[in-house]
Amino acid sequence: MTDPTIAPSPSKPRPTKDRLIFAAANLFSERGYHGVGLAEILSQAQAPKGSLYHHFPNGKPDLALASATWASDQMLLLIAASFEPADSFTEGATTLCHKLAKLFDYTGKWSGCPVSSTLFEGPDNAPFQRHAAHLFEGWISEVKYHGQRLGFTEEDAATTAQSFYMLLQGGWQLARVRRDSDVIRALPALLKLGDTC
Amino acid sequence: MTDPTIAPSPSKPRPTKDRLIFAAANLFSERGYHGVGLAEILSQAQAPKGSLYHHFPNGKPDLALASATWASDQMLLLIAASFEPADSFTEGATTLCHKLAKLFDYTGKWSGCPVSSTLFEGPDNAPFQRHAAHLFEGWISEVKYHGQRLGFTEEDAATTAQSFYMLLQGGWQLARVRRDSDVIRALPALLKLGDTC
DNA sequence: ACCCTCCTAGACCGATCGGTCTACGACTCA
DNA sequence: TGAGTCGTAGACCGATCGGTCTAGGAGGGT
DSSP: OOOGGGOOOSSSOOOHHHHHHHHHHHHHHHHOTTTSOHHHHHHHHTOOHHHHHHHOTTOHHHHHHHHHHHHHHHHHHHHHHHHTTOSSHHHHHHHHHHHHHHHHHHTTTOOOOHHHHHHTTOSSHHHHHHHHHHHHHHHHHHHHHHHHHTTOOHHHHHHHHHHHHHHHHHHHHHHHHHTOTHHHHTHHHHTOOOSOO | OOOGGGOOOSSSOOOHHHHHHHHHHHHHHHHOTTTSOHHHHHHHHTOOHHHHHHHOTTOHHHHHHHHHHHHHHHHHHHHHHHHTTOSSHHHHHHHHHHHHHHHHHHTTTOOOOHHHHHHTTOSSHHHHHHHHHHHHHHHHHHHHHHHHHTTOOHHHHHHHHHHHHHHHHHHHHHHHHHTOTHHHHTHHHHTOOOSOO
16 A cells, blocks of 8 residues: 555664565555566565565465555555544545545555455465455455444445445546546545435 | 357357457456466467467557457447446446346456456556556446436436446456455445436 | 468577575574 | 574576567468
């Protein structure tokens, strides 16, 4: 997600393992798992090949799993930071979309969802996609949790969270091809929430 | 899109160029542009390398463009076939979602959107993504056209078509990780159309 | 018969891929 | 100071990548 709030702190140099995860997440988001070679990741992370295989004994697949998980955690933090101070679901959703739109602009408008870019085309599809499913369900259930907290019935919260997820994935993709983050900003208006929001 | 209605006709053998496009579209959908080597495409298309570079002098990028365009055309046909006989937008959208859900099951639940899988991670991002944008806008404007035809104002048709597009992209992706086409079948209910539908 | 064009056929090439391996610096603890 | 551990460093490997090249089969026109 290349969250700017998590950007490298100048004082304490990021440890090698974290640099690898960060570089991998960014590069995979832009060009996908197979579109990025180890050489490029290593050069961007300023690390030698030995370090990679020290921290990730299984090599590229391990690194991909780790970077997707890290990116997913960033997304969960973003969801929590948006919905926790909100007084209504609509407000939380709007905040989240605005944060994501800013993030989209910040990443240069070339990146896709770091989880799907990384895990949808892995070497052996099954375990990668299972992990992607696990991460995505985490996003959805986090949103659902806030929906219930903000007054939705469980059923309403579930379908709203799922719709919101789909609109976000499709919306980010459309923003990417249009190179225009307004698509993301306009999402909350499309959710057409009931009255209880 | 691996549309079963366009499946190989047993009587007349598909010409080499078409076999290449068809094989490329299927493989790219599953594992993305960089995830598939020429060798695999050639073996699946039963064609030698010379034929590929005869029909597509610029090699893999040319083939990718052609296969994404072909897949997009299949999608346009599917949209038209769903909306043309429909008496309301909701009916057309429902038909389309059911057709796509069947297609999803038919492809073995491993494939992504053939356009985004092929063009989002190409060798040189800019022209590929421009082409993807062009194809996607074609889908959206086709849906918008039917929305207007079925009684929507231009503005309503535009936002509805765009929402539908995003829900479809996000929904297909969610169906893929869940390996369950019901996500796609449930989309029309989420469109929350106005009253004029 | 001949040529000419269209297309098939696959050997071959350098570049790059992911992965392995050995060597060594930095630090801790005895 | 010496041993042991953790992590860095990069040379090196076979496999595979996309792409080029030459040769030849099929069929029509003359």
